[in-house]
Amino acid sequence: MKRTILAHIAELATPKGREARQGARMNELSVTRDAAVVIEGENILAVGDTDTILSSYRDGAEIRDLSGHAVVPGFVDSHTHFLFGGYRPEEFMMRLAGESYLAIHKAGGGIECTVEKTRNETEEQMDREGRARLRDALQMGVTSMEGKSGYGLDRDTELRMLRVMRKLDKEQPVEITPTYLGGHSVPREYRDRPDGYIDWMIREMLPLIREERLAAFVDIFCEDGVFTAAQSEKLLSAASAMGFGTKIHADEIMSTGGAELAVGLHSVSADHLLMISDQGIRDLAGSGTVATLLPCTAFCLAKPYAPARKLIDAGCAVALASDYNPGSCFTGSIPLLFALAVIHMHMSLPEALCALTLNGAAAIGRADRIGSIEPGKQADLVVLNHPEYEFLVYNTAVNQVHEVYKKGVSVCHR
Numbered sequence: 001m002k003r004t005i006l007a008h009i010a011e012l013a014t015p016k017g018r019e020a021r022q023g024a025r026m027n028e029l030s031v032t033r034d035a036a037v038v039i040e041g042e043n044i045l046a047v048g049d050t051d052t053i054l055s056s057y058r059d060g061a062e063i064r065d066l067s068g069h070a071v072v073p074g075f076v077d078s079h080t081h082f083l084f085g086g087y088r089p090e091e092f093m094m095r096l097a098g099e100s101y102l103a104i105h106k107a108g109g110g111i112e113c114t115v116e117k118t119r120n121e122t123e124e125q126m127d128r129e130g131r132a133r134l135r136d137a138l139q140m141g142v143t144s145m146e147g148k149s150g151y152g153l154d155r156d157t158e159l160r161m162l163r164v165m166r167k168l169d170k171e172q173p174v175e176i177t178p179t180y181l182g183g184h185s186v187p188r189e190y191r192d193r194p195d196g197y198i199d200w201m202i203r204e205m206l207p208l209i210r211e212e213r214l215a216a217f218v219d220i221f222c223e224d225g226v227f228t229a230a231q232s233e234k235l236l237s238a239a240s241a242m243g244f245g246t247k248i249h250a251d252e253i254m255s256t257g258g259a260e261l262a263v264g265l266h267s268v269s270a271d272h273l274l275m276i277s278d279q280g281i282r283d284l285a286g287s288g289t290v291a292t293l294l295p296c297t298a299f300c301l302a303k304p305y306a307p308a309r310k311l312i313d314a315g316c317a318v319a320l321a322s323d324y325n326p327g328s329c330f331t332g333s334i335p336l337l338f339a340l341a342v343i344h345m346h347m348s349l350p351e352a353l354c355a356l357t358l359n360g361a362a363a364i365g366r367a368d369r370i371g372s373i374e375p376g377k378q379a380d381l382v383v384l385n386h387p388e389y390e391f392l393v394y395n396t397a398v399n400q401v402h403e404v405y406k407k408g409v410s411v412c413h414r
Contacts, residue, residue, distance in 0.1 A: 001041045003061040004408065007050045009035040010387035011070040014373040015354040020290050020317035020362035029350035031389075037071070039379040042407035046375055069402055070389045072353060073373050074143025074380030075334055076360030079271050079292050079321035081181075082133045083126055083161050084151045086117030087326050092300075101301055101328060102225055102253060111151070111185040114326055118151035118161070126164045133324070133332070134174045138412050140334040141382040141401045145174050146321070146364050148219060150181030154189075158182055158205065162214035173404075173411040177364040179247060180209050183220030183227055183235055198231050202238040210242050216365065217268065219247040222258040229257050236265050245365055251276045252297075263287040269319065269363040273306045274298060281307075285315040290363040293355075294323035295340035296331050308345040319359040320352060335397045342393045349393055379408035 012035035015021060015028070036053035038046040038061070046053060054063070091104055091113070104110050121129075137145060147165045152158040162178050169176040182201045190197035209215050218239035222232040236246040245268050250258025252272035259280030262270035270284065271292040284291050293306040311318050320341055324332035334356070341352040361371030370378050383403040384391060391400050404412035 003045070003057070004039045005036055005053060005057060005061045005063045006039070006066050006071065006381070007036045007054060007063050008065050008067040009037070009050075009071045010066070010068055011035070011389055012037070012047070012373060013070065013072050013353065013389040015358040016372050016374055017358060018368045020288075020319075020359045020367060021354055022317040023285070023312055023315035026312060026318065026351040026354045026359070027348055029353065035071070037373060037379070037381065039405070039408040042378055044373060044375055044377050044379050047373060066383060068387050070384040070387055070391070071373070072382050072384065072389055073357040073371055074382055074404065074406065075141045075356050076364065076366070076371055077137065077142045077145045077322050077324075077332070078269065078319055078360040078363035079294060079323050080145055080332065081148050081150065081323070081325035082137075082145070082332070083130050083147060083149070083164060084114050084118050084326050085121040085125070086114060087330070088113055091327060092330070095301065110327055112188065114151050115153050115185070115187065119154065119157045123160055123164055126161065127167065130164060130168055131172060134168060134172055137332055138174050138404060139401060139414060140332070140399055141404055142174060142334065143380040143382075143404065143406050144177070144361065144364070144366065144370055146177045146179055148179045148181040148184075149215075150184030150219075153182060153185060153187035155204065155208075159208065159214070162209065166214060173406040177217070177366065178215045179217040179219050180205070180215040180244075181219045183232070185221065185226060194227065194231060198227075198235050201235060206239055206242050206244070210244070215244065217245040217247050219249065221249040222256055222261065223249065223252060224254045224256060229261050232258070233261055233265065236267065240265060247271060251280060255280075259284055259291070262289050268365055271321070272297070273311070274303055276307065281311055281314050281316065284311065290319050290359055291316045292319040292321050292363050293345070294321055294329065295345055296333065296337055297323045297329040299336070299340055300329045300331065305340070305345045308341065308347050312347070312351060317359055317362065318351070318355050319363040320355040321360060321363070333397070335392075335399050338392050339397045349390060353389070353392070379405055381405040
């Protein structure tokens, strides 16, 4: 088995562990100078200072000198909508002129507009566009990504989206964790009977998706004017009974009890949380549910950011993700994500790095294999342009990626 040693790393910075870090423990970062990482096959064999590692592991190994470069874990973007058809620039301009996201949604724009365009896309178009977006993410250091369906809201398009994700997962470096988001919006066919749509998903879609093993998670947009807490609970309870993990778009625009529901259902994550209640924060702090915050969405919607400081100080496990989509957040910028989290949400850089690596991995059920640089884990690493990991925010909103390793292989060099 091939052995590679990344030696003389100026600074190796990583959280440690195989589960999400909560509260103050998010600030605990292992930083090693003149570090080395031993990669054997797809996995990390050993980590330590360069002299110790070379004295024990250099025989037969390929040695790469990373002097002048910091190294961090591969970034885990645990909430994206990267497969979709068409774009919505006119809505962005409408929001800048003062129209609200929900008003546009209720008037037939928003998600419904993208649904129409996505239903008309072929599998080949989806594949080509998705592949290009994944290349962009890889160049910003994303080595693992969650991808949601939810722009079909019918049988054929939703299955097509999930099948394309499965194909892309096998054919390019970024690992994809697929999520069925049939509960993204009420489709026009069910506009006057949303309960019927919930029943249809439970009866028709979940068994098909389980049979083909197309999704690891089921998600729903629990929001005023979209799906109620009761409807969300019905779908996710059924999904859980069928063996799916669950996620919730929770408390984004109004406080609807989404965080509390996520905890009650033992969901892997509650996402958005701009309007989370104090009770929701208390519930999350005592649970295994990750609070996934999406600051680029708040930025693009000109909304207040989710209360990251309050969540962490209460003892919650916080993840950060892009929410890349064609409507509310048409950016997957990891540099912008770091800048917003640290400068505007008052997270420390160690907390932000933990949130986008180990806790992001926990938010897709993968913290046992990815999200940190330590023996036994997958060798997913980002080599930075500069010798200190602080450049992730100091060189504000600028891509710091020099090279990316996925499963021990260099897959991107900028």
